[in-house]
Amino acid sequence: MSPLYERIYAIVRKIPSGKVATYGQIARILGNPRLSRIVGCAMHVAPNDVPCHRVLNREGRLCDAFEPLGAQTHRLLLSMEGVECGENNRVDLSIYGWSGEIKAQRDCQ
């Protein structure tokens, strides 16, 4: 497992329940905003202890390829965590967006 992946998983695990983060944010924490794709790829192979359902794209929406569980389960998971998702599985990032990235950055440093 690449150290980069470990870092990604570590960050994703730090996302508190009820909050959501974007690939770009995570990539920024990693040091390169353009690693967003890698983050996605990492999520694809992410172990079950990683809350990949809290990671959304820039639109505040998870792609239709939420693999093992499906988009439906994704919405359910977020609902259980107190995140209101719209009809299109849309999440308001201005409300549920994870503001702890700075803290994570500090922690990472």
Added chain:
DNA sequence: AGTATGACATAGC
């Protein structure tokens, strides 16, 4: 082993 593509985002035009 090399090429192509991908759970995305940013920058330039």
Added chain:
DNA sequence: AGCTATGCCATAC
């Protein structure tokens, strides 16, 4: 302000 082009690393073929 919206669209096109480019970048990044890993996985798949």
